[in-house]
Every structure is written in structure tokens, then in C-alpha cells.
Amino acid sequence: MLTPERHQLILQMIKEKPIVKIQEIVDLTEASESTIRRDLTILEEGKFLKRVHGGAARLRGKLQEPSMVEKSTKFLQEKKQIAQYAASLVEEGDSIYLDAGSTVFEMISSLQVKDIVVVTNGLMHLPQLLERNIETYVIGGYAKPKTNAIIGRGALASLEQYRFDKCFLGVNGIHPHSGYTTPDQEEAMIKQKAMTLSRESFVLADDSKFSEITFAKIADLHEAMIITNTIDEDHKGQYTSKTSIKVVTP
Amino acid sequence: MLTPERHQLILQMIKEKPIVKIQEIVDLTEASESTIRRDLTILEEGKFLKRVHGGAARLRGKLQEPSMVEKSTKFLQEKKQIAQYAASLVEEGDSIYLDAGSTVFEMISSLQVKDIVVVTNGLMHLPQLLERNIETYVIGGYAKPKTNAIIGRGALASLEQYRFDKCFLGVNGIHPHSGYTTPDQEEAMIKQKAMTLSRESFVLADDSKFSEITFAKIADLHEAMIITNTIDEDHKGQYTSKTSIKVVTP
DNA sequence: TGTTTTTGAAAGAAAATGATTGATTTTTGA
DNA sequence: TCAAAAATCAATCATTTTCTTTCAAAAACA
Structure with a gap:
């Protein structure tokens, strides 16, 4: 053999x-x-x-076949938990926006409902979405090599064509005063726009993102609900007073 | 044997x-x-x-693609030849449109010039394009699972934002009377639009496409230059009188 | 005909395997 | 709890299988 x-x-x-x-x-x-x-x-x-x-x-979380994409970070487990909860929020008939980024990517495999429409700027997400037969729309624009995200002026205009029940975003910093931030100005604009087009907004973040500030501001804390895994009790109050946080427990 | x-x-x-x-x-x-x-x-x-x-x-990923298995080495060889010649037409500074499809895909690895702008509706092309550090724009719209192409109303509007020096298209049928055809109406519209936005248009086709007619018409023969490998001498005249054909010899 | 391409055989290199050894871990039983 | 017994383990080595390289014969080609 x-x-x-x-x-x-x-x-x-x-x-x-x-x-x-x-x-x-x-x-x-x-x-x-x-x-x-x-x-x-x-x-x-x-x-x-x-x-x-x-x-x-068996490895926890990896019940499915091994794609080469993952297995990089030690945060994968946490990301999966967060993503799984986020996926459970999606309801039959929803139209949702999925931001580029690895945490949001993990949502896809956990999506149970089938009758949904997905719009995304994440090129990494496409193979998975198409394989799962999810009705998918891609926004047009510049394909940024580093993050495999579609950004730029065209992307904003393209995004404008859609409306969402829920949008799911990744961010790099969450801070009581500075709100949600990300290093790239262009990506920030896309996220911003997605939020304005959506009835509800969710930010997916592991706890390494808390109390961090990066270059470009996306929105204030209260404009989205945070989904995270654990949060330091000491600082919890700073955030819970400004937004609703769902803490996914292991 | x-x-x-x-x-x-x-x-x-x-x-x-x-x-x-x-x-x-x-x-x-x-x-x-x-x-x-x-x-x-x-x-x-x-x-x-x-x-x-x-x-x-068996290779992971591209397994049960019927078209993939049918392809003999010779067939791939021919596509590569066609694609290679097409790639040689791209000049420094060009902005080009790359249609979805496997023949056009082969062009990417043969692209020598670096200072170009590529617009595409082919999701399969993106990893390769980004890896080669080519400035790439994706048109927005519905992601069609079967062909991994972006199509639909949104795609047309998105495409409208760009202008091209050259566009490279795949087709399914080439016929003296019916012109260029493809089975999907929506894809045909995209190809059509790309041609109108481009100074020059090129159709990449192996000789199995000649004298074939499929459902949706894209354009008349004279509207694009055909790049192919070999063409039956008997029928050559039917085509050469209506369009310029570049026959890539092995 | 001579030339190129394809083929099969053979030799040495590389990889995979199975058995053995002694070390390490877990279980047993007082 | 402890130490002996049992089970599991990593490391090593000889054997077998598979691979690559090379070369000459056969076949296809011009």
C-alpha cells in the first residue's frame, strides 16, 4: 500500500x-x-x-479536510470560536457583507444557512464561498496583493450598489477613545462604507486587538457590536459602556 | 500503443x-x-x-473538472503556445483586459512586461496575477461558480469604468456567419462590453472552436483578431477573408 | 539512407519498510 | 505512595522497494 x-x-x-x-x-x-x-x-x-x-x-476544530491556507497562527482556535458564533448570527434570507481577513474567512465554513446572499471584498474567501454554493457577489476595484482585498475608489462605488442586513468586519485596533482602527486608509474606507450600508454591524476581534490603535479610523465603538473570545476583566468596563460585546467562551 | x-x-x-x-x-x-x-x-x-x-x-482541487481530464498534454501544449504569443503582444504601459477562461489564464505566466495594468473578471487568474506583482483590478458582480467568472449587471457597470489598449478573450465558437459565440448570455455581454472598451481585441482559440456555433453571440469576426495554432487549409479562406488570423506554429 | 524519437534494460542512488534495541511512559498492585 | 510490570516509544540498521540516470536497441520520421 x-x-x-x-x-x-x-x-x-x-x-x-x-x-x-x-x-x-x-x-x-x-x-x-x-x-x-x-x-x-x-x-x-x-x-x-x-x-x-x-x-x-483528532485536532480540535479541524474536522474538515486540510487546506493549506490555515495552520499558520496560534490564534486559529480562537478565531474559529469567534467566527463560529458570528456565523450563527446569520439568518435565512439575509444579505451579508464579509470583509477580507482571516477571522471573517473562518466564518464561511461555519455558515449553516444556505439561502443567503454574500457580498465580499475578500479574494481569499471566494473559492470557499463558491464551493459551498453560496450566492456570492464580489465588489470591483484594485486587488491589493498583501491582503488579497479589493479596495480603492472603484470598490467604494461598487459597494454602494448593495444593502446588507448584517456586515462582519475585521479590525486591527479597538480603543475606547479611538474606536475601530486599521492600518490602511483605503481598507478603512471600505469597512466604513459597508457599515453605513448595513442594518447591523459586527466586528470580529480576538483579544489582542483591544486597547490597540492603528492608523486609520473606521468608526466609533458604539457603531458596531464586538464579537470576541475573552476580555480582560480590568478593562472590560471601558468597552462595555460604549458598545455591546459578545464574549464567546471556549 | x-x-x-x-x-x-x-x-x-x-x-x-x-x-x-x-x-x-x-x-x-x-x-x-x-x-x-x-x-x-x-x-x-x-x-x-x-x-x-x-x-x-490525483491532484487536489482540480479533480472532477471534466474539461480538465479530457485535455491531453497536446491540448495543453497548444493552449500554451497560443497564450504565449498573445502575451508577447502586451507592451510596456498597456492596460489590458483578461477574460476568464483557461487559455487566457495561461497568458499570465508568459507575461514578460511588468509595467501594465490588468483588469479581469476571472477569479482563477487572481492568485497568479497577484503573485507576479501585476497591478490588478477586478470587476465587481456576481461570481458564477461553474466558470469562476464575474458576470451580471453589476459587472457590466463595473467594467464601464475602464478603458483598455488590448483585450484578450476566450470564446466557444467561431463561425463565418455567426461570428464569435459562447454558451452563456451574460458572459457574452461582458466580452462584448470589453471589446467596445478596448482599442484592439484578440480572441484566443484552439482549432476545435472553428466552425462551431453556441448560444450567445459576442461579435462579428472582423471585430477581433484571432490567435490560434493550426487551421484547416480547406476552411482557412472562410475566416481570413473576414478577420486577421495569427496562426501560431509549433 | 541517415536522423530523431521512443523504448526497455540495467546499475547505482534514494526512499520506505520492518524488526530490534533500549529508553520512556503508563499501568498495576501492594 | 512506591516500585515492578507492561505498554509504548524513538532510534537504529538491514532489507526491500522504488527512483533516477544512462545507454543501446527499436521504432518512427524525413
Whole structure:
């Protein structure tokens, strides 16, 4: 049996059971224990599973097939939690705006409702959206290589064509006085515009964004609801007095 | 057995099983192991499969694309030739429109000039364009899952914002009387509009497109220059009298 | 005919495998 | 709780399988 075949088989097993014993894999694959151990080492390096004493365990959150996009940050877990909650807010029939950015990206795989319309400026999001057969509109404009986002004058005009029930934005800074900020002026304008076109606005942010200020202001705190995972009790009051915060607990 | 025959057979096998062993191919084709290894090397270069130790594996992502599997190496070769010539037409400082579609896609990797502006409705093209640091604008509108193209009313309006030195289009049919045609009415409108916004228009087509007619008309033959690889001498006159054709010779 | 391309065979290199060893971790049982 | 027993582990090595390279014969081509 070929190595990648075995790997597939192992991943299959771990998709069905959260933990599999080495011996179980040995029995099924008819390969030696050494070989299976080597396989597990490789699969662990590729972030496909976690080795545990006696076997291998499923990675939290990664029940789906492994795309190469992710597996970068240690915040992924947190991002997923935040994204999952945000996705649960989307209701049947909604038209929503999805901002570019990795946290918002994680929302897509969690979207349960099907009868929605999505507008986005995030080029990274498109393959996933199309694969899931979600009705998707892209705004036109300059494709910024660094963030894979559509921005610029054309993007603003293009965005103007739509109206949203909800918009979901990523930001880089959240601050009681300075509000929501992001490093790029052009991206800030897009986010701003999206908010004005939307009945409700949501900002997705892990707690590293709190008390940060970056260059371009998007809006004041009260203009959106923040979705985050944990928030320092000491500073919580500074924010809760100005906006509603949903804290997603692990 | 002829080389392309063997290649087809191998692609067929890999369409049915995600992984095939070399020995299995040897048994079926009755060619030597050396030959099969050579075949696999070629097919891997053509991005049709991935070699793995002991055999070959199906590529992730572009698997069940019927059009993809049908394509023989020769076919891809032809597209590359056409695309390469088309790319050589792009001059420093040009603003160009790149239509969605696989032949036009092949142009991107052949683009030598750097100081150009590209506008496209092809979502597939974006990763490649951005990676090559080409200034890229995307038109806004509905993202059509099947072709990964942006189309629709919004796309037309978005396109209207730009002017081009040259536009490069794919079509499905070329016919002396019916002109250029494509199966999707909406896509036809986009192509049409792109032509009107461009000083020069080029249609990229392998010879399977000649004498074909599909649903939606884009334009008459004389409105664009055809770039193709070979053309049947018998019918050549029908086309050359109505348009200029560049025949790219192997 | 001579020339190029394709093919198959063979040799050495590289990779994958399975068994073994001794170390490490977990479990057992007092 | 502790130490012995059992299970699991990483590291190593010999063996097997697969790969690449090379070369000459066969086939296709002009």
C-alpha cells in the first residue's frame, strides 16, 4: 500500500473516531508498527492530527479536510470560536457583507444557512464561498496583493450598489477613545462604507486587538457590536459602556 | 500503443482511483516500467497528476473538472503556445483586459512586461496575477461558480469604468456567419462590453472552436483578431477573408 | 539512407519498510 | 505512595522497494 493511501486511511479513521490506537491502524493497514509511527509523525508535523500516547487524536476544530491556507497562527482556535458564533448570527434570507481577513474567512465554513446572499471584498474567501454554493457577489476595484482585498475608489462605488442586513468586519485596533482602527486608509474606507450600508454591524476581534490603535479610523465603538473570545476583566468596563460585546467562551 | 493513448489511459485510471500504483499501470498498458515513469513525469509537468513514491496521485482541487481530464498534454501544449504569443503582444504601459477562461489564464505566466495594468473578471487568474506583482483590478458582480467568472449587471457597470489598449478573450465558437459565440448570455455581454472598451481585441482559440456555433453571440469576426495554432487549409479562406488570423506554429 | 524519437534494460542512488534495541511512559498492585 | 510490570516509544540498521540516470536497441520520421 502506498504511503499517501495509508495517510488517507488514517485521516479517515480519525475523522470517525476522535482517538485511534496504533494497533487499530496496524490491523487495518497491515503495515508494521514502525511504519505507522512514522506516518503519525509526518501527519502530526502537517498539523493533521495530534499524537498521543498509544495512538493519535483528532485536532480540535479541524474536522474538515486540510487546506493549506490555515495552520499558520496560534490564534486559529480562537478565531474559529469567534467566527463560529458570528456565523450563527446569520439568518435565512439575509444579505451579508464579509470583509477580507482571516477571522471573517473562518466564518464561511461555519455558515449553516444556505439561502443567503454574500457580498465580499475578500479574494481569499471566494473559492470557499463558491464551493459551498453560496450566492456570492464580489465588489470591483484594485486587488491589493498583501491582503488579497479589493479596495480603492472603484470598490467604494461598487459597494454602494448593495444593502446588507448584517456586515462582519475585521479590525486591527479597538480603543475606547479611538474606536475601530486599521492600518490602511483605503481598507478603512471600505469597512466604513459597508457599515453605513448595513442594518447591523459586527466586528470580529480576538483579544489582542483591544486597547490597540492603528492608523486609520473606521468608526466609533458604539457603531458596531464586538464579537470576541475573552476580555480582560480590568478593562472590560471601558468597552462595555460604549458598545455591546459578545464574549464567546471556549 | 501510442504515447497519447497511454496518457489518456493513465488519466482515466486516476479519475477512477485517487491513487494508482506504477505496477497497475504497467499491467494495464503493457509498457515497461521505464516508459510509465516517463509518462508520469510528463503528466506531472502538465499538472494532470502528482507523482508519489510508488505511483501517482490525483491532484487536489482540480479533480472532477471534466474539461480538465479530457485535455491531453497536446491540448495543453497548444493552449500554451497560443497564450504565449498573445502575451508577447502586451507592451510596456498597456492596460489590458483578461477574460476568464483557461487559455487566457495561461497568458499570465508568459507575461514578460511588468509595467501594465490588468483588469479581469476571472477569479482563477487572481492568485497568479497577484503573485507576479501585476497591478490588478477586478470587476465587481456576481461570481458564477461553474466558470469562476464575474458576470451580471453589476459587472457590466463595473467594467464601464475602464478603458483598455488590448483585450484578450476566450470564446466557444467561431463561425463565418455567426461570428464569435459562447454558451452563456451574460458572459457574452461582458466580452462584448470589453471589446467596445478596448482599442484592439484578440480572441484566443484552439482549432476545435472553428466552425462551431453556441448560444450567445459576442461579435462579428472582423471585430477581433484571432490567435490560434493550426487551421484547416480547406476552411482557412472562410475566416481570413473576414478577420486577421495569427496562426501560431509549433 | 541517415536522423530523431521512443523504448526497455540495467546499475547505482534514494526512499520506505520492518524488526530490534533500549529508553520512556503508563499501568498495576501492594 | 512506591516500585515492578507492561505498554509504548524513538532510534537504529538491514532489507526491500522504488527512483533516477544512462545507454543501446527499436521504432518512427524525413
